[in-house]
Amino acid sequence: MRDVFVIGVGMTQFGKFPERSLSDLGKEACWLAMKDAGVRPDRIQAAYCGNALGSYLQRENGIGQSVLWQVGIRGIPVMNIENACASGSSAFREAWMGVAAGLYDVAIAVGVEKTVMKKGALLDVGDAELEAKIGDVFPGLFAMRAQRHMYEYGTTLEQMAKVSVKNHHNGCLNPYAQYQKELTVEEVLHSPMIADPLTLLSCCPNSDGAAAAIVASREVVKMLSAKPVKVLASILGTGLYHNKKDMALFDLDFKVSKEAYEMAGVGPEDIDLTEVHDAFTIAEIMHYEGLGFCRVGEGGRLIDEGETEIKGRIPVNPSGGLLAKGHPVGASGIAQIAEIVWHLRGEAGARQVANARIGLSHMMGGGKEGDVGACTVHILERINEI
Amino acid sequence: MRDVFVIGVGMTQFGKFPERSLSDLGKEACWLAMKDAGVRPDRIQAAYCGNALGSYLQRENGIGQSVLWQVGIRGIPVMNIENACASGSSAFREAWMGVAAGLYDVAIAVGVEKTVMKKGALLDVGDAELEAKIGDVFPGLFAMRAQRHMYEYGTTLEQMAKVSVKNHHNGCLNPYAQYQKELTVEEVLHSPMIADPLTLLSCCPNSDGAAAAIVASREVVKMLSAKPVKVLASILGTGLYHNKKDMALFDLDFKVSKEAYEMAGVGPEDIDLTEVHDAFTIAEIMHYEGLGFCRVGEGGRLIDEGETEIKGRIPVNPSGGLLAKGHPVGASGIAQIAEIVWHLRGEAGARQVANARIGLSHMMGGGKEGDVGACTVHILERINEI
Numbered sequence: 001m002r003d004v005f006v007i008g009v010g011m012t013q014f015g016k017f018p019e020r021s022l023s024d025l026g027k028e029a030c031w032l033a034m035k036d037a038g039v040r041p042d043r044i045q046a047a048y049c050g051n052a053l054g055s056y057l058q059r060e061n062g063i064g065q066s067v068l069w070q071v072g073i074r075g076i077p078v079m080n081i082e083n084a085c086a087s088g089s090s091a092f093r094e095a096w097m098g099v100a101a102g103l104y105d106v107a108i109a110v111g112v113e114k115t116v117m118k119k120g121a122l123l124d125v126g127d128a129e130l131e132a133k134i135g136d137v138f139p140g141l142f143a144m145r146a147q148r149h150m151y152e153y154g155t156t157l158e159q160m161a162k163v164s165v166k167n168h169h170n171g172c173l174n175p176y177a178q179y180q181k182e183l184t185v186e187e188v189l190h191s192p193m194i195a196d197p198l199t200l201l202s203c204c205p206n207s208d209g210a211a212a213a214i215v216a217s218r219e220v221v222k223m224l225s226a227k228p229v230k231v232l233a234s235i236l237g238t239g240l241y242h243n244k245k246d247m248a249l250f251d252l253d254f255k256v257s258k259e260a261y262e263m264a265g266v267g268p269e270d271i272d273l274t275e276v277h278d279a280f281t282i283a284e285i286m287h288y289e290g291l292g293f294c295r296v297g298e299g300g301r302l303i304d305e306g307e308t309e310i311k312g313r314i315p316v317n318p319s320g321g322l323l324a325k326g327h328p329v330g331a332s333g334i335a336q337i338a339e340i341v342w343h344l345r346g347e348a349g350a351r352q353v354a355n356a357r358i359g360l361s362h363m364m365g366g367g368k369e370g371d372v373g374a375c376t377v378h379i380l381e382r383i384n385e386i
Numbered sequence: 387m388r389d390v391f392v393i394g395v396g397m398t399q400f401g402k403f404p405e406r407s408l409s410d411l412g413k414e415a416c417w418l419a420m421k422d423a424g425v426r427p428d429r430i431q432a433a434y435c436g437n438a439l440g441s442y443l444q445r446e447n448g449i450g451q452s453v454l455w456q457v458g459i460r461g462i463p464v465m466n467i468e469n470a471c472a473s474g475s476s477a478f479r480e481a482w483m484g485v486a487a488g489l490y491d492v493a494i495a496v497g498v499e500k501t502v503m504k505k506g507a508l509l510d511v512g513d514a515e516l517e518a519k520i521g522d523v524f525p526g527l528f529a530m531r532a533q534r535h536m537y538e539y540g541t542t543l544e545q546m547a548k549v550s551v552k553n554h555h556n557g558c559l560n561p562y563a564q565y566q567k568e569l570t571v572e573e574v575l576h577s578p579m580i581a582d583p584l585t586l587l588s589c590c591p592n593s594d595g596a597a598a599a600i601v602a603s604r605e606v607v608k609m610l611s612a613k614p615v616k617v618l619a620s621i622l623g624t625g626l627y628h629n630k631k632d633m634a635l636f637d638l639d640f641k642v643s644k645e646a647y648e649m650a651g652v653g654p655e656d657i658d659l660t661e662v663h664d665a666f667t668i669a670e671i672m673h674y675e676g677l678g679f680c681r682v683g684e685g686g687r688l689i690d691e692g693e694t695e696i697k698g699r700i701p702v703n704p705s706g707g708l709l710a711k712g713h714p715v716g717a718s719g720i721a722q723i724a725e726i727v728w729h730l731r732g733e734a735g736a737r738q739v740a741n742a743r744i745g746l747s748h749m750m751g752g753g754k755e756g757d758v759g760a761c762t763v764h765i766l767e768r769i770n771e772i
Contacts, residue, residue, distance in 0.1 A: 062758065
């Protein structure tokens with residue numbers, strides 16, 4: 001297995017763009033990533049496109065082929081990847097694998113999605129008719145996890161609200177974020193109830209957007225001026241996110257992050273920043289625990305003590321996360337990689353984590369009751385000499 | 387890159403199974419492939435699942451995760467792959483890549499689909515409303531190609547009908563085939579007109595079904611009793627299937643098969659049997675030319691002279707092809723691999739191609755007007771000693 005480096009990243013703003021197509025969004029992200037890397041379209045040898053819902057929502061298949069054709073990346077192998085919310089990060093993993101394998105020297109991963117619906121429409125993923133009636137939808141499931149976390153560990157409504165406040169604060173510093181507006185704990189707590197205890201501002205929005213990342217071998221990096229970031233670990237795991245034995249624990253997080261730390265040769269104490277799948281406030285708290293940033297049950301304390309703020313011990317979601325940056329499903333995993341790359345290069349502007357050397361990105365995909373989910377963890381490191 | 391071998395294959399019958407779910411079909415194919423290989427579920431280290439339309443037709447995401455969980459393949463990386471009709475063959479390619487890269491020693495590719503619709507329902511892939519009105523749907527496009535092929539090369543209605551007659555004959559010899567009924571040229575020509583000159587029996591059906599293949603490294607093969615089949619080439623190309631300069635020519639077939647022959651170190655004259663994407667009769671004739679089995683324009687002659695029959699010089703679609711075996715989109719590419727493996731092992735029963743040593747499978751995915759398509763070519767070889 002060869003070393004693999006991220007040489008370029010790019011993304012569109014996340015938001016509501018009814019006038020823009022999947023191809024249009026994907027194209028912008030690819031152009032920005034190529035410009036960032038300083039590589040021409042004809043140097044890219046393989047492409048992976050993460051998208052979860054295009055076949056259902058836009059009746060489009062072969063989205064990667066359309067996107068890449070339009071930016072002049074032609075004739076090469078293009079693979080469309082779907083792993084629910086982990087579609088983008090899974091696409092990144094396959095691009096990494098192609099370069100690590102020595103099959104390609106330069107590969108691109110792009111993620112794109114449009115999930116903004118008409119007001120009142122239900123994004124009915126799964127057997128929606130029955131599930132929606134009995135409340136077995138994502139907000140309901142995360143609400144059960146939140147209730148259990150409160151019961152087991154004394155986690156409070158205020159602690160969960162603080163996750164949203166922190167991430168919306170970070171979103172204000174990120175020009176790519178869908179929401180750039182400060183929130184207070186009171187506003188989060190008093191926004192409309194979705195599934196007790198999760199209020200509207202405790203849930204991530206539906207979003208449109210795209211992100212892209214280009215990976216390359218050492219030989220290619222030597223020829224480029226870009227600041228290289230090395231991929232220390234790429235792990236994709238599978239399991240039941242809905243842990244019936246302990247609903248307040250994502251055991252898949254523990255398993256996958258453990259493998260990633262081993263592969264990277266680092267531990268949670270070495271991570272300078274992380275982007276996690278905060279689709280709901282309680283999820284971020286549970287991921288603190290699953291990724292080893294604190295002990296089980298102490299996630300609430302972590303947010304209380306400010307440790308996951310940009311200036312804290314272990315900044316989490318400096319981008320604003322899914323809660324404020326938005327969540328165009330297939331794009332989110334690659335947007336996380338882009339965010340981490342910017343921090344490691346010192347290019348993250350107002351939200352820069354000081355002296356960031358190692359970053360971790362985490363995505364969970366699927367995970368409804370009875371549903372087998374995916375989990376990805378990537379660890380990246382800033383490299384000074386190639 | 388390490389050598390990769392197919393150690394086990396399996397498939398469900400293809401047909402109309404309204405009572406069976408995607409998971410149920412996928413599960414059966416995986417069990418059969420594992421049984422064929424003689425490996426336990428816990429030996430499989432990675433999985434790729436080809437499916438094109440589950441998100442749209444069944445509102446299911448993460449199908450691979452569900453299928454594999456149920457057969458006891460748990461915790462490992464699972465990736466869902468979509469490349470239209472080439473979804474299954476693309477999943478096979480990624481499994482091959484993972485083993486070739488040295489990342490895994492045993493990986494499984496499974497393809498599954500349910501496209502059987504209620505009578506009269508339109509499988510509206512793409513911007514269906516406008517496209518259906520103007521006839522810019524697959525039968526219309528292939529009809530234009532057929533008209534052009536007739537005009538340019540004198541290809542006849544009878545020659546095209548003979549493709550369906552041959553493949554339905556082969557289907558009668560294949561217990562997995564959706565249709566097991568002999569047809570005559572007259573029956574094909576006089577079946578209801580779909581898009582002139584393509585009649586109902588010139589088009590493949592909608593189908594439900596699944597197929598699976600397990601690949602492994604040399605070290606694993608040495609421990610197993612299965613007859614190994616070596617993957618000589620795996621190529622995935624991208625391009626415009628709808629060739630506006632010459633509608634009677636699939637230039638992507640030429641390009642991708644050329645790369646595959648180079649990778650395998652063989653030529654079209656070395657191929658003992660092949661499975662191609664015969665979604666319409668004219669497509670099979672055009673693929674004869676694109677894959678180098680005859681010169682451009684001579685596809686009609688090839689079928690006339692019986693060269694592509696099971697006992698001919700270059701047997702094409704001994705399984706019955708998409709026309710008779712059926713076409714559960716995401717499964718078809720892997721079912722082709724299974725068919726070729728059975729022939730190379732001498733296990734293809736009544737439809738066995740005598741002394742088959744090298745087989746080629748070909749899939750096209752997408753390719754409507756303006757649509758960028760995928761094309762895969764795999765070349766497999768029987769190995770006597772490992």
